[in-house]
Amino acid sequence: MALPTTPPTPDPSRPSLIASISSVLQILNPQNSNPNPNPNSPSPLDPFAPHLTPALLAAVIRSHAHRPFSALLFFRWAAPRLPRPPPPSSFLALADLLLSHRHLFAAASLLPSAPSPAAADLLSARLISAHGALGELRAALHRFHLGPPSLRSLNAALRVLVRANRLRLAQAVFDWAVHSGPNPVQPDIASYATLLRGYCKLGHISAAESLFNGMICTPNRITFNTLIDGYCRKGLMSHAISTVDRMVHTPDCSPDTITFTTVINGYCKLGDLEEAQRCMDEMVHRWKLEPNVMTYNSIINGLCSSGRIKEATTMMTRMRLDGIRDDVTTHTCLLKGLCILGRPECAARHLTAMPKMGMDPDARAYGVVIDEWCKWARLEEALGIIEEMRGKNVIPQISSVNALLRSLSEKGEVGRAVKLLRDIPKMGCSPNFMSYSTVITRLCGCGGRMGTVEKLVVEMMRKGQRPDRTMYSLMVEGYCLDGEIEMAVGGFRDMMEKGFVITLGGFEALVKGLVGSGREGEAEMLFEEMQKRWDEVVLDFESYWRILFNHLRR
Template sequence: MVEKLGNYGEFEAMENIVAEMREEFDNRWLEGVYISVMRNYGRKRKIQEAINVFERMDFYNCEPTVFSYNVIMNILVENGYFNQAHKVYMRLKDKGIAPDVYTYTIRIKSFCRTNRPHAALRLLNNMPSQGCEFNSVAYCTVISGFYEGDYRMEAYGLFDQMLRLGIVPDVATFNKLLHTLCKKGDIKESEILLDKVLKRGVFPNLFTFNIFIQGLCKKGLHDGAAKMLDGAIGEGLCPDVVTYNTLICGLCKNSKVVEAENYMNKMVNSGLKPDAFTYNTIIDGYCKLNMVQKADKILLDAQFRGAISIFSEASGKGIKPNVILYNTLIKGLCRQGLIFEALHLMNEMQQNACSPDIWTYNLIINGMCKLGCLADASTVMNDAITKGFLPDIFTFNTLIDGYCKQLKMGEALEIVNTMWDHDITPDIITYNIILDGLCKSSSADNVLETFKAMMEKGCIPNVITYNILIESFCKARKTGESCRAS
C-alpha cells in the first residue's frame, strides 16, 4: 500500500498508513517501510521530505542500517547534492556501520558526476581491501566517468580489465554505458564495446537499439539510424513509439520531414499509435519548411502534404491536440504572415476546450508586430489580460520593438511604464530596443538620458548597449562622448 500510494503521489495517505503502522507494530522492524517511503519521495524529487523520513527513523526507535544510508545517499547524489551525500557517508562511518558494495558504488557515482573519475577509480581499486567484491555496476560507472571526461584510453583499458576479470555487465548496466557514449556522439566506440559484450553472451534489447538510433540521429547519420531500426526488427524486437519518435525527430531536425512522415505511416502499419509528440514533431518540421496551408485554405503544396493535413489527421485518430500542438502550428502560420488564419486557429483551440497560454498570445502579437499591425497587437495583449493571461517580458519587448521600428518612441516609452504597473522589470533587451529606437530617431540626448536611467535601475549594459551609444554619439558628432562610451 505504501509503495502504490507513493507511486501515485498520494503522500498524505502514505504518511497516514505509516503512522498507523507505527502504532500497530514494533518500529524496529519497519526499516523496509521507511526505505520505501524515502524512495517514493526521491522519485518525485521531494528531497527534503526524504531526508526528514531518514532523520526521524531513530526517533521512532528504528535504527537505520547501511541499507537506509545507501538509499538516502543515492537520492542525494541523483539530485546533485554531493556534499550532503558525503556528510551522510561520514555519519555512517562515525556510527561504525560497515559500508557495502552499494555504498561504494554510490560514492563512485558521486565522484564521476563531479568530474573526478580518477578518484572514483582509486575507490574502485580499494573495494576488495574493504571486503567488497568488484561488480559490473561499479566498473561501468567509472568507465562512464572516464568517457564523460574524455579520458578515452583509460575508459577503454578499464573496460578490457573488467572483462578479463570475468565481470560481464548485464544489458541494463551496459545500456547506461552506451547512453553516455552515444550522448557524446561516439558511435564507433559504442559499436566496439557492444561487439565485445556480444561475444560474452550479452544480447541487446530494444533500449539498446533506441540508444544507438538516438546517437546516430544526433550525428546526422539517418541512414544508419534507419538500418538500426531494421536491425532491431530483424532481431525479433518490436520497436515502440519511442523508437519511431527518436528517428522521426532526427529526420525533422534535418528538414527530412517527408521521410519522417513515411516512418509515421510505418509506425501505424506496425500497429502502433502515434502520440502527440509524433504529430507535434512533424507539424513543426513542415512549419519550418513553410509548408503551411495557404491563405485561401484550399491549396496545399503540390508536392507535399502540408502541416494542416497532418494536424487534421492527428485529430481524426483520436489524439486530442494540446496547447503545444496548436502553438507549433500558430507559430508556422505567423512566420508566413498568415495572422488571420493564426487567430482563427486560436479561436478553434478554445472551442476544442484547449485553453491558449501566454505563449499563444505572444506568437500572435509577434506576428502582428512584424506586419506593422501595432494597434491590433495591443488589442490582443489587452484581450489576454482581460482573460487572465498576464503578459510576460517577451510580450512587452515584442510590442516595444514594433513601435520602435516605426520610430513611435512615445508609444514605446508608454509601454515601458505599463510594464512597471504589471510588476515586470524591464531587462537589458528592453533598454537596448528603446536605445536603438532613440538612436535611429536621432535623439542623442534622450539616448544618454535613458542610459543613465537604466543604470540607476540596476540594469547592467552589455556590448550591444555600448555599440548603440557609440553609434548615437557618432551620428550626433559627439566624438568625445563616443570615445568615453567605447
C-alpha cells in the first residue's frame, strides 16, 4: 500500500490530532522502529512536526498502550524534533510500556537516548527487575554489570537474587559493588533490608547477624523487625527480645505493632501463650500500641493449637470489642482447634457457617477440614468438600488433595484415587511427585494394574516429574507380582541407568521371579552387574547376596 505523503489537515483538538497520528502509525510497519528508513525522503509523520510538544508525545504514548512498537516508532521520530530532550516521564512511560509487554530488548535500545543519567539509571534498574521477573538471572546480572553500578541497579539486582534464594550470589554482588567495583556504591537501608530478609527467610541467622552488625548506616524499624522475625522463625526468643531492647535504645526507632506482633507470634508457635499474652499487654499498656488483626490471630492460633477453644473465642470477642473484624484466618484457626480436639463434625459445621458470617472459606480453611476427614477415614465427606470447592471455583491446596489420595489408596479404593489424580488439573492445580507416588506405589501392589501404572508414569514424566528409587523398586515388584519378568528386568536395568540402587524388597522380588522361571544364572548376572556399577558406593552387598543365595539354594 502506498504511504500518503501528506495526511489530512488535523483538527486542532488533541483527540483528533492523536487519532490522525494513530492512523499514520497504523500504515507504517511498527516492528521497524525507524519511522523514516530512507533519510532522503520525507517521513509520513513530518506534517505533524509543527504540533509536536512534550505533552503530545506523552499523549501518543499513552494512547498506544496495546501497540508498544507504534509508540516506540513515534518516540524515535519525535525525540530529535523536540526543542529539548524528551521529558524523563515520557521516556520512562515508553520504557515501562515495552517492559509490560516483555519487549526487553526494545526497552534496552532506549538507553542511548535517555534524556538524563538518572533516567538511564532508572531504566537499567527496571530492566534488571524485568529479567528477574522472567527468571532470567544471568541476563539480569549481565545488565547489572553493563554499566557502572549504582544504588538503584544494586538494589534491583539484590531483590532479584534474594527472590530466587540465591543468597551467596547476592552477597557476592553486594560485596563487589560496595567494596571492589570501579565506582564503589554506598548501600542504603533498602540494600541491607533486602539481604537481611533473604537470610532470615532461609534461616541463615548467623549471616543475618553479621550483616546487621556490619551496617554502615543506622538501622531502622524495617531492618530491626526483619532480624527479629528471623530470630522468631528459629525460636530464638531471647535473641529476639534482646534485639527489641536494642531497638528501644536506637534513636527514632521504638518498637511498633509489627515488632510486637512478630514476637507474640514467635511465642505462640513455641506454645508459650502466657509470655505471648504478657507481651501483648506490654504492647497495649506500656507502648500504647493497638493490636491489629494479625496480632489477635497469632494469639487465637496459639490457643487453638493448644486446644483451648473457649479462650480463643473469648479472645475473638475482645478483638471485636476493639473494633477489629475477624477474618478467614481467624476462623481457620478455630477450625484447626476443633480438629485438634477431635471434633470434625463441629469443624465441618463451622466451615459451612462461614459464608453466613460474611466470609467465604479459602483453600486453607477447606484444607483443614479435608485433612481431618481423611484422618478419620471419612472419605465421602472429604470428597464432598472437594466437589463444593470445585463448584465455588476455589483451587485446593495440592497437599489436601494428596491427603485424600493417600486415604483412598490406603482404603483400597485405587480406582477412585486414579480418577481423582487425573481430575486434579480440572481443579486448577497441578499434581506433584507426591500425588503420583501415592497412587502409583499402591497400584504396584494390587496385581494386574501395571498397565495403569505405566500410563501414569508417562503422564508424570511429561509433567517434569521423575520416578525415584522407591517407585522404581515397587514397579519391579509389581511386574514380578504379575509374572512379567522381562518387564521387571527392564525396569531394574532402567533404574540402574538412572543411578538408582534397587531396594532389598525389589531385589528379592526380582530374584524370586527369575529363579521361579528357571533363570538362576540371570539372577546371578544381575547381582554381578549391580556390584560392578556400585563398587565405589558403600552398600550392604551382604544383604543382597544373602537374598540371592537363599533363593538359589531352594
